[in-house]
Amino acid sequence: MKRSGIFGILGLLNGPQTMGRGWVFWIGFVVFVVLAYLGPTHLGLKPYKINEFLISGFLAASLSILWGYCGILSLGQVAFFGIGGYVWGVIGINLWDSTGNTHLAFLGGILAPTAFAAIVGAAMFLARLKGVYIAILMLVLSLLLETFMLQTADPEVYSIGKAVLGGSNGLRPASDIPNAAFGWGESVVDFNGRRAEFYYFALTLLILTYLGLRMLLNSSFGYLLVAVREDPDRTETFGYDVRLIQLAVFCIAAAIAGLAGSLDTARINRVDPEVFGVSANIMVVIWVAVGGRKDLTAAILGAISLEWLFLWLTTSGNPEYATIVMGAILVGVMLIAPEGIFVFIGERLRVLFGKSGLFSVERKDSVI
Amino acid sequence: MEIFTEIFGFFFQYLDGVAFLILAAIGLAIIFGMMGVINMAHGELMMIGAYVTAFSMYAGIPWPIAIVLAGIGAGIAGMILERLIIRHFYKQLLSSLVVTWGISMIVSQLFLVIFGPTMESLPTPFSEIKILVGGDVGFSVVGPEGFAALKAATGRLPEGVESFGIYRLVMFAIAALLIAGIWALMRFTEYGTRARATMDNPAMANALGINTARIYALTFGVGSALAGIAGGIFALTSAITPFFGAAYTAKAFIVVVVGGGAGVVNGLVASVASLGGVQTIFSNMFSVYIGFVGMIAAAFLILLLMPTGISGYLENLRDRRK
Numbered sequence: 215m216k217r218s219g220i221f222g223i224l225g226l227l228n229g230p231q232t233m234g235r236g237w238v239f240w241i242g243f244v245v246f247v248v249l250a251y252l253g254p255t256h257l258g259l260k261p262y263k264i265n266e267f268l269i270s271g272f273l274a275a276s277l278s279i280l281w282g283y284c285g286i287l288s289l290g291q292v293a294f295f296g297i298g299g300y301v302w303g304v305i306g307i308n309l310w311d312s313t314g315n316t317h318l319a320f321l322g323g324i325l326a327p328t329a330f331a332a333i334v335g336a337a338m339f340l341a342r343l344k345g346v347y348i349a350i351l352m353l354v355l356s357l358l359l360e361t362f363m364l365q366t367a368d369p370e371v372y373s374i375g376k377a378v379l380g381g382s383n384g385l386r387p388a389s390d391i392p393n394a395a396f397g398w399g400e401s402v403v404d405f406n407g408r409r410a411e412f413y414y415f416a417l418t419l420l421i422l423t424y425l426g427l428r429m430l431l432n433s434s435f436g437y438l439l440v441a442v443r444e445d446p447d448r449t450e451t452f453g454y455d456v457r458l459i460q461l462a463v464f465c466i467a468a469a470i471a472g473l474a475g476s477l478d479t480a481r482i483n484r485v486d487p488e489v490f491g492v493s494a495n496i497m498v499v500i501w502v503a504v505g506g507r508k509d510l511t512a513a514i515l516g517a518i519s520l521e522w523l524f525l526w527l528t529t530s531g532n533p534e535y536a537t538i539v540m541g542a543i544l545v546g547v548m549l550i551a552p553e554g555i556f557v558f559i560g561e562r563l564r565v566l567f568g569k570s571g572l573f574s575v576e577r578k579d580s581v582i
Numbered sequence: 583m584e585i586f587t588e589i590f591g592f593f594f595q596y597l598d599g600v601a602f603l604i605l606a607a608i609g610l611a612i613i614f615g616m617m618g619v620i621n622m623a624h625g626e627l628m629m630i631g632a633y634v635t636a637f638s639m640y641a642g643i644p645w646p647i648a649i650v651l652a653g654i655g656a657g658i659a660g661m662i663l664e665r666l667i668i669r670h671f672y673k674q675l676l677s678s679l680v681v682t683w684g685i686s687m688i689v690s691q692l693f694l695v696i697f698g699p700t701m702e703s704l705p706t707p708f709s710e711i712k713i714l715v716g717g718d719v720g721f722s723v724v725g726p727e728g729f730a731a732l733k734a735a736t737g738r739l740p741e742g743v744e745s746f747g748i749y750r751l752v753m754f755a756i757a758a759l760l761i762a763g764i765w766a767l768m769r770f771t772e773y774g775t776r777a778r779a780t781m782d783n784p785a786m787a788n789a790l791g792i793n794t795a796r797i798y799a800l801t802f803g804v805g806s807a808l809a810g811i812a813g814g815i816f817a818l819t820s821a822i823t824p825f826f827g828a829a830y831t832a833k834a835f836i837v838v839v840v841g842g843g844a845g846v847v848n849g850l851v852a853s854v855a856s857l858g859g860v861q862t863i864f865s866n867m868f869s870v871y872i873g874f875v876g877m878i879a880a881a882f883l884i885l886l887l888m889p890t891g892i893s894g895y896l897e898n899l900r901d902r903r904k
Binding site: 281287341342344345346347349351353358361365492493496499503534537541544545548 | 671681687691875878885
């Protein structure tokens, strides 16, 4: 089965760990991507609304590889999102004037949460903490960060260079948090978070992340993740160090969440302690659980469609019912289609199109 | 005398912290220890208890009965939840975690929509009785007249005298009673025997004619009722809002996880005694926030040393000695 060279690498995109393979799926994928790029100009999508959905897509992907593929549930995944967001803002504020770009801000916004995840993850996984404890501990950690950031109102104590952490008001001065900007000197491309250029930028990044993760998940590392999820003891018996695999995927997930946080700070030019809160955390879990945690595509689609629904609910009539509806959707899906809506649809499509066609879901047979 | 005041204050704070943790965690400890389900809607069951207490007391019912009613109300709510939703998620730890989180979100938001953001706050029982320590007073318990007489001279308490409310001690007494009650319930009653058998080996218990589904529902009901009682007790000292429970849930989880699932009562007591101590010391030395951080750090260290919690560690020791 294994092919070498460029076809072997591209073949990873098509592998069994991710839903959707064969030419029908890829034609559908290309059509979807083209439609997404045409969205702001031809389909009447408003960038200031939908830019947020793309960022949710990153967060969902991050929790999906951690929880869906490796079986590590984190109820505090936005801790990394928030750290990424704050670090991006602090570096951006301090270096914007001198460099005119935000390269280092993005680098910091990704590396800082990854390093944090490495420390926390090493403590948790090397101690072989049970899954439930990790889930709760991450939530507590996120809430601790929220509490800490809330009490940083004193600018004398809590400021880093030109950036003032600003307590519950969030990072200040708000007007000076830059946009995402790339390039040197005169030739800098600047992406305003409320406009279509940011949409194209984030969409491209999301597609690249998606394809990259597909390749990762279908590589031998991806097989290991699923093996750890299905039976950690047996994986250990095969000579793999389960703790290192868990730590690695924890860091990768943190890096993606950090990228999402960086993009979000760049998008709205602000970040406040609410990013660490309970409702932010529960939303990520809902997207991934409802969309389908065990598949990358399903999780991302879940995030984008649920964010869309949530926005529609909050802007039309009764915003106070929006969270009730989201909770009800979560409980309903967990009862009726525990694998998630889009995985459910995918499996139906597979039956419809047969083996050669659209959605092959042979993950369970191919594992171990 | 000053050192005595300090020690008493510290001791009082410790009892207060311990009572708080026991009450916040006891219902969760039953459900986690006996059923292995992490109930993220625990705080919302407490919130239901608080609302039942509030409405009962608005209707003129005295507070001890209102708190009992809170337990009954939350117990019934818990049993309904168990039958409708939670029973589908036994043996799926992470899924039960997520689904109960969803329930908590729905319940708190529903209460917000129905009853609005806050309720009229309730009077704290015994608030007129104070314990006074230090200064010329030494140690005495005074009613409103005695308190007023002391303050009459200068408008405030004499130099060096600290006053403590007595309701905190009542909370501690109730917490101790509840723990003893749970221990007796599990040890001496028919239900307790059946429940322990079911938790030990559900298939065998079922084969011996125990209706395990009913035991699960009842146990969830008992845990929920305890949450409701705790909610009622806290409702008498704090503002009642739909998000009332969230403040207690995080601490309750830490206590329960450190206690472990092997022995509900001894795990809970050991965990509360140690974590409450850490919290009191760190809060006193630094700030409430550091107190909370210190408690989490202590919990983490305990879990590193005893991955199955304190009660699991004790059980291991006992097994090894045999």
